[in-house]
Amino acid sequence: MIAYLRYLSERFVIFVATIFISITIVFFVPRLVPGHPLTAVFSRMAAAGGRVNAPQLIEEYNRLFGLDKSLWEQYVRFLRELARGNLGYSIGNFPAHVSDMLRSAVPWTIGLLTLTTLISWVLGSLIGAVVGWRGGKSRFIQALVPAALVLYTIPYYILAIILIFLFAFQWPIFPLSGAYSVGLRPELSLDFALDVLRHGTLPALSIILVSLGWWFLSMRSLITSLKGEDYILQAEAKGLSDRRILWGYAFRNALLPQATGLAISLGRIVGGALITEVIFAYPGLGWLIYNSITSIDFPVIQGGVLLIVFAVALANFVIDMAYPLIDPRIRYERAGRG
Amino acid sequence: MAEVRVEAQRGYAGELLHNRKFFIGTIIFLALLAAAVVGNFFVDPVQRRTGSFPARLPPGPGGLLGTDSLGRSVAIQMSEAVPNSLQVGLIAAFLGTLLGALIGFTSGYFGGVVDAVLRILIDVFLSVPSLVFLILIASLVRGLGVQTMALIIGAFAWPSPARQVRAQVLSLKERAFVQIARLSGMSGLEIIFRELMPHMLQWLGANFVNAFIAAILAESGLSLLGLGPQKEMTLGMMIYWALSFSAILQNLWWWWLTPILTLMCLFLSLYLVHLGFDEVSNPRLRSQV
Numbered sequence: 307m308i309a310y311l312r313y314l315s316e317r318f319v320i321f322v323a324t325i326f327i328s329i330t331i332v333f334f335v336p337r338l339v340p341g342h343p344l345t346a347v348f349s350r351m352a353a354a355g356g357r358v359n360a361p362q363l364i365e366e367y368n369r370l371f372g373l374d375k376s377l378w379e380q381y382v383r384f385l386r387e388l389a390r391g392n393l394g395y396s397i398g399n400f401p402a403h404v405s406d407m408l409r410s411a412v413p414w415t416i417g418l419l420t421l422t423t424l425i426s427w428v429l430g431s432l433i434g435a436v437v438g439w440r441g442g443k444s445r446f447i448q449a450l451v452p453a454a455l456v457l458y459t460i461p462y463y464i465l466a467i468i469l470i471f472l473f474a475f476q477w478p479i480f481p482l483s484g485a486y487s488v489g490l491r492p493e494l495s496l497d498f499a500l501d502v503l504r505h506g507t508l509p510a511l512s513i514i515l516v517s518l519g520w521w522f523l524s525m526r527s528l529i530t531s532l533k534g535e536d537y538i539l540q541a542e543a544k545g546l547s548d549r550r551i552l553w554g555y556a557f558r559n560a561l562l563p564q565a566t567g568l569a570i571s572l573g574r575i576v577g578g579a580l581i582t583e584v585i586f587a588y589p590g591l592g593w594l595i596y597n598s599i600t601s602i603d604f605p606v607i608q609g610g611v612l613l614i615v616f617a618v619a620l621a622n623f624v625i626d627m628a629y630p631l632i633d634p635r636i637r638y639e640r641a642g643r644g
Numbered sequence: 645m646a647e648v649r650v651e652a653q654r655g656y657a658g659e660l661l662h663n664r665k666f667f668i669g670t671i672i673f674l675a676l677l678a679a680a681v682v683g684n685f686f687v688d689p690v691q692r693r694t695g696s697f698p699a700r701l702p703p704g705p706g707g708l709l710g711t712d713s714l715g716r717s718v719a720i721q722m723s724e725a726v727p728n729s730l731q732v733g734l735i736a737a738f739l740g741t742l743l744g745a746l747i748g749f750t751s752g753y754f755g756g757v758v759d760a761v762l763r764i765l766i767d768v769f770l771s772v773p774s775l776v777f778l779i780l781i782a783s784l785v786r787g788l789g790v791q792t793m794a795l796i797i798g799a800f801a802w803p804s805p806a807r808q809v810r811a812q813v814l815s816l817k818e819r820a821f822v823q824i825a826r827l828s829g830m831s832g833l834e835i836i837f838r839e840l841m842p843h844m845l846q847w848l849g850a851n852f853v854n855a856f857i858a859a860i861l862a863e864s865g866l867s868l869l870g871l872g873p874q875k876e877m878t879l880g881m882m883i884y885w886a887l888s889f890s891a892i893l894q895n896l897w898w899w900w901l902t903p904i905l906t907l908m909c910l911f912l913s914l915y916l917v918h919l920g921f922d923e924v925s926n927p928r929l930r931s932q933v
Contacts, residue, residue: 324768
């Protein structure tokens with residue numbers, strides 16, 4: 307118990323340090339870069355045809371963003387506002403709060419990624435278990451491993467482009483982009499749900515196919531390594547059916563490490579497929595960040611970055627906390643020996 | 645038994661070359677590199693300009709691989725993009741592995757408070773996806789060149805080598821030959837370079853390839869987000885331009901497919917090299933994948 311508490315406090319230090327260091331980087335990097343922090347704002351205004359040189363305007367903006375204070379005061383203020391969940395205003399859509407923009411984007415990302423992660427995990431684990439157990443008897447199964455390897459080395463977004471070409475251009479079965487048809491209002495109806503499903507198919511497929519390769523390979527090697535274990539041999543000696551040994555003995559024991567992998571990827575969901583979203587114009591966090599990059603809307607980029615960091619750090623902490631409770635074999639020095 | 649002895653005689657490099665995955669991966673990689681380098685000899689700089697060729701030409705005789713909608717040859721763009729992308733990978737992987745090795749060595753070898761602080765740092769940066777910080781920095785410093793981009797990517801590539809070097813140093817430190825070296829009066833630096841380094845080098849090779857893959861991935865990711873080098877061509881930027889001129893909808897498949905296939909070959913070859921390194925330095929893995 308004491309060992310667990312010591313381990314826990316160490317992981318908590320890492321959790322707090324991750325958030326603190328990230329916030330500090332997010333605060334100082336923009337201020338280290340040469341040029342006025344609001345240059346982007348002014349160039350936008352100039353591009354929009356406004357007069358930028360009005361000194362009162364610059365002064366007013368400086369006051370609004372707290373730039374007339376010392377760096378230290380600004381930092382403290384930044385931390386205080388963050389603790390209250392205030393991420394400031396968007397420059398691109400000025401009166402809009404960054405936190406509101408994030409709030410409307412995140413559900414799309416979480417929805418898409420949770421679903422695809424679970425589907426590919428279940429499929430990949432099942433196929434991997436069967437192939438690992440039976441070994442490479444047929445040609446087809448022997449071809450699966452290199453195929454999975456190729457899939458797994460491809461980045462998501464490359465597959466996304468190929469899928470768009472095939473199923474949105476060559477054979478226009480699925481829509482090119484977006485999460486629902488233009489003109490449709492998000493509501494709880496069957497029509498809308500079907501529309502969302504149709505729009506989500508290609509982005510989902512691109513993510514599923516790539517991560518499928520990974521889950522398949524890892525489950526396969528887990529099962530292969532379990533084959534010679536004593537309890538498997540004993541089960542065979544008892545005369546249990548092959549199927550029962552695979553699902554009741556080998557698969558169940560391989561499930562724990564495989565589930566850890568799942569937990570880790572679920573923790574990375576928020577920042578998981580930024581670029582896939584860009585390619586499909588899928589209105590999640592990645593698309594929001596991309597749009598903020600093109601419109602030089604720094605507060606939104608900063609908010610998105612902080613949100614991803616926070617989500618990942620929290621997920622890691624929860625996993626670290628739960629893992630020793632689930633798997634008693636783990637030693638508490640996992641982090642130390644790393 | 646006989647086979648084991650043969651392997652022992654071959655030495656590390658020889659064994660690498662006899663590894664099928666390493667060999668095939670290296671061949672694909674060198675072929676890509678050679679195509680780009682040789683291609684560059686035949687390119688007249690004037691031909692790089694937009695409008696040098698008729699626009700939207702499908703691939704055909706003349707070796708242009710088709711042209712984009714601005715009248716640039718895809719092949720000529722590739723001869724610039726491949727070396728640039730490889731350069732990003734090389735610089736970033738070198739910087740990342742070097743920083744990681746330094747931090748990992750310091751942390752593992754000296755221990756104590758230094759280790760405690762560095763370990764927290766390593767864990768922190770390992771848990772945050774580095775693309776996030778890259779997005780932050782690149783969106784502030786617009787118009788990055790290829791080399792600056794490589795340096796920034798490399799500056800965030802150290803955590804994973806650092807963690808592994810630290811673990812290696814911790815386990816090597818207690819081995820008999822290091823103890824003996826210490827007892828015979830070797831200095832700390834001498835032990836690091838003469839006793840520990842040789843053991844780390846083969847392992848660093850695999851790690852370098854890993855960092856190389858990650859860096860090219862980061863480059864293409866940043867480029868697709870619109871944060872890549874605007875004035876130079878990389879594989880990521882080629883895809884970015886193709887997509888922003890909607891090459892897919894205009895059915896200019898050669899424009900987007902060429903860089904995509906090249907990237908896939910590149911990743912596959914590097915991954916094979918990585919597997920080869922792994923198998924040779926860790927023989928237990930050999931029969932598995």
